[in-house]
Amino acid sequence: MTSTLPPRGRGTASNPYNRFAPTRSVAEDDGWFQEVPLSRATEVRIETAKSIITRNQSPDLPFDRSINPYRGCEHGCIYCYARPSHAYWDMSPGLDFETKLIAKTNAAALLEQQLSKPGYVCAPINLGSNTDPYQPIEREHKLTRHTLEVLLRYRHPVTIVTKGSLVLRDLDLLSELAKQRLVAVMISLTTLDDELKRIMEPRAAAPAARLRAIRVLREAGVPVGVLCSPMIPLINDSELEQLLAEAKKAGAQSAAYMFLRLPREVAPLFEEWLSAHFPERAEHVLSLVRQSRGGELYDSRFGTRMSGEGLFADLLAQRFKLALKRLGLNRREGFNLDCSRFCPPGGQMALL
Template sequence: MSSILPPRGRGTASNPHNRFAPTRSEVEDDGWYQDEAPPCRATEVRSEQAKTVISRNQSPDVGFDRSVNPYRGCEHGCIYCFARPSHAYWDLSPGIDFETRLIAKTNLAERLEAELSKPGYVPRPIALGINTDAYQPLERDQRLTRQALEILLRFRHPLHIITKGSLILRDLDLLGELASLNLVSVAFSLTTLDNELKRIMEPRTASPGARLRAMRTLHEHGVPVSAVLAPMIPMVNDMELERLLEAARDNGARSAGYILLRLPLEIAELFQQWLQAHFPDRAEHVMSLIRQSRGGKDYDSRFGTRMHGEGAFADLLARRFQVAARRLGLDRRDYAGLDCSLFQVPRAQMSLF
């Protein structure tokens, strides 16, 4: 299995074929020397005119039934990202394409307003940024997430945000107003307090310290914050679980959760390549623990087990989390209790003539 180190600032050097590709090409040594073409490093952005922007789901193990993703792909480059396989639907690779060939839904504001205005629409909290991070670097220029927040505030519509980006502080004015109406909660994904591990595991995310400072700032401005330790990876970052929970509590988090590493579809190969490149001494042990927690496979997609796994290692991780979360007061459930009763479609401004 390839163990090529990725370009600095990227999560992977690999660009495997997506599972829907009608043809595949393979490199063969024909005896003529030539340098291998390096993987694409520059970020490319193309626009999409989306037909709809509110996605629905019926999964029993996530806490929302609808989400809005301003972008496809994510420049953060997290090697473990469960959303990587979705890039195959656009005839792109879940590998480095997912990090560098991004799609912006430039008509998001128009479509979101239209969908919220439909007769009979029943409000429930929208999860903003699930299949992509709504505060990835691209948001600085595109500002699609901020447009979505402005619309949700006008409609008095509740939302949850999960992010690894400190750029969220740019929108403190809107988030503060939403929080004053009990319409928003923010979860920060925390994976490590080690800057070097962060650099190779999720290269273009905010540093651990920047995430914690953002969490504290939001908390101090009345925005409810929580922490999601996702993913916990055996023998890579699981030993930080208690320290991550303590850091989250100390910076304003009032609740927390965790997710065991998930490796659906193409992610399994990408992650194993990453392990061989960065942790060759323990790669086999890491995968052994993962498979022990997934019924002997790289991944088990069954509802009820896919988030936390099962078996000795998974049970021990769950117990460690329960004990630490209880000790730190982070074991409360759905503390935000967002208000859906304020929702209203804004009246169009009447003409003066």
Template sequence: MAIQHPSTLRKGRGATYDPPNRFAPTHSEAIDDGWWQEEASPRIATQVRDEPTKSALSWNRSPDLPFDRSLNPYRGCEHGCIYCYARPSHAYWDLSPGLDFETRLIARTGLVERLREEFCKPGYVCRPISLSGNTDCYQPIEAERRTTRAVLELLLECRHPVTLVTKSALILRDLDILSELAEHRLVRVFVSLTSLDDNLKRTLEPRTASPKARLRVMSELNTAGVPVGSLISPVIPGLTDHELERLLEAASRAGARTASWMLLRLPREVAPLFEDWLTTHYPERATKVMSLMRQCRGGETYDSRFGKRMSGEGVFAELLAQRFRKASRRLGLNERTELGLDCESFRPPHAQGDLFG
């Protein structure tokens, strides 16, 4: 694979470069003209800018997703997972899906107030909200901003159901709220597991919690009565697929009640970013990994068709699906009968300024 851009390893960051913004009218390309140039710093500080929230909820009609609405307190994600399917969305804010995605974040202000207003609309119909539908609501910035906690407090007040997906141990800070939500059948948490290999995790998902810490999160949530499941995602052929059964076993021991899996997705700029990461960190595996991915995607690096984008197709993809089903059945995952989240107890909040509430 020919690299047409300078790749630089930066401590604690996933992407090795910034691909151009696909909406920009012009693109620039760095070249070596023989003159001395100061080398880029191996460290990049995280920048955060505020963005007033116009609407709190994002809506979707995808048949691949088990929810129709989601909420994301932050745009971009400092976790820096190189494979993140949300990277291309950063182009909508005139930023790069590469290093910009993980170093130039946008914090949404007034989010709780807008959500309160949306709950008060006469036609609002209560169904579970997915937190972290795009980027992790418990990424490091949440420790300071506490927006996710404020959202959970409003959901508890209104008896509104919610599902969460995270790779962060910061979620345990909110165990008090999550436990109370669970008492009212209003929450489910899914902890994403990719690999049990710490060395792989450090470059693949540089600022996420360690595998051991994620299993501890699952255990503590389960002990506190919070329904917890595991999302084995992404499964990367030729790199992490050999861990599939061990990941499920570890999740089951930690208290997971359910499990699901998802094949690596490489939409738009994610494909060249991931290929460059592979060539940089695992050059001996790069050709095999991309070959297997294309086998699962009809010869392409990505297939956006509903019903195929999450699981792929072909012999290798079907083998992964069979292995997942067999291991889940053996471990008793996805077999426990659980009541759905309670959507009947929702009570709209009093709107701010409502003198008669």
């Protein structure tokens, strides 16, 4: 790994080896080094997917199925728990994850096929469980929009998690889904500090833009909540109450949070990021993470992986609970989606 700052607009400067690769390359100085501005363009590869609905049995998640139209995420969030998945596509969880993206261009057509199968049982589908459905390349590819069009046509319930203000482009579809109790949106809000956002989530929407998205969605009748995730000790945890208060002011009805998760390659990438941007507190941050993860930087156990454990994690949970109650951010109106409306085009809805 390098210890340099990342290229402008990227979350990391490193590209750690793919853990499944049979060989590894090591950079050596041959004396011909020239100092040139760092840059890394985004590449988008096209994939014809074989399936589009991913199933899970995790007790930590409020849904059992999800759709991710893209692999990799241009937002470049340094803490992203999805980074290790890029190794499965023979790419690095580092810089490759945010610059070498894969678009499942047949996502909508494949979804339509799967929803039309006679044995399909309807339950809410989540968009954004692994990578953001409204990352910048969605402007051109519109895979999320096409997916929503299918879900609306089939009257299928959907939940969305995003930190992209591009979600407002699809307000026409979302408001129509909301009229039929078929959609709920969670906006991820991690900081109100533009500079921290710039280095932590370089290509995600600005905090003000996310708050505006909450406000506009709510005014259009779409159920909206706020997700303060991840909470990072000594980096953004002090903002928790203010984040919730600003989200409430913008119109959020509910809230949730998650403690920092550092699986596999994410841990060394995050350590490098800390050393580059917060060298004076890096060790203290990591110490608090270990105290909340049984002495390690990551704990994958169900039940604790989202919230952590120990004194610091317990204090964070208490702070969240008190703020939730004080602000009234525990309203669930509109979040119980209606599966009874599901009806493939040409089909007949149940009478009872």
